[in-house]
Amino acid sequence: MPLPYLLLDIDGVLIPFPAADGSTPPTHVRHTVLPTGRHPDDPVLIWLDPSQGGILTDLLTSGLVTPVWCTSWRKDATTIIGPLLGLPDFRYLDLPRPQITTSHPDGYLWKRDHVDAWLGDAPAVWIDDDFTGLDHAWASERTARGTPTLLVQPDPHLGLQPDHLTEVTKWVARLPAARAA
Secondary structure, three states, X not given: OOOOEEEEOOEOOOEOOOOOOOOOOOOOEEEEEOOOOXXXXXXXXXXXXXXXXXXXXXXXXXXXXXXXXXXXXXXXXXXXXXXXXXXXXXXXXXXXXXXXXXXXXXXXXXXXXXXXXXXXXXXXXXXXXXXXXXXXXXXXXHHHOOOOEEXXXXXXXXXXXXXXXXXXXXXXXXXXXXXXX
């Protein structure tokens, strides 16, 4: 079995959404960034936890997964977010820019159809804060068909936590290829 892909989202995962009072976790540091196509007079404020870089790098370079950005940040994930966290360079899934008003236009995460076609029969761990019950059913169906699929869904106001990465590591260790290695 090939290494599972680790599909990694950014908004709500690495960049938490502010709470109702506008606060962000105290572990996160504010950055002003300029995504591709954005006018220099209109930068974006983001908050990143600098400690996540080292924790993620350990997993991304472990040889247990093949990391891929799966985010609307697209290439900016590799040129802006990754470097701010000190992450190794890895590819991104070139998602389309759909004209939608909700992230669940068909009742499930808009990225899923693109991810499903791209993955084919490859095993995957997908970390995103915006899954619905239909996405979890899709992952269960893939797993039942023999394609191990794990969805990890952080709280969008807290983002990725160490226990999420522990869950990923334990899940990967239970895969047949990992046991044979």
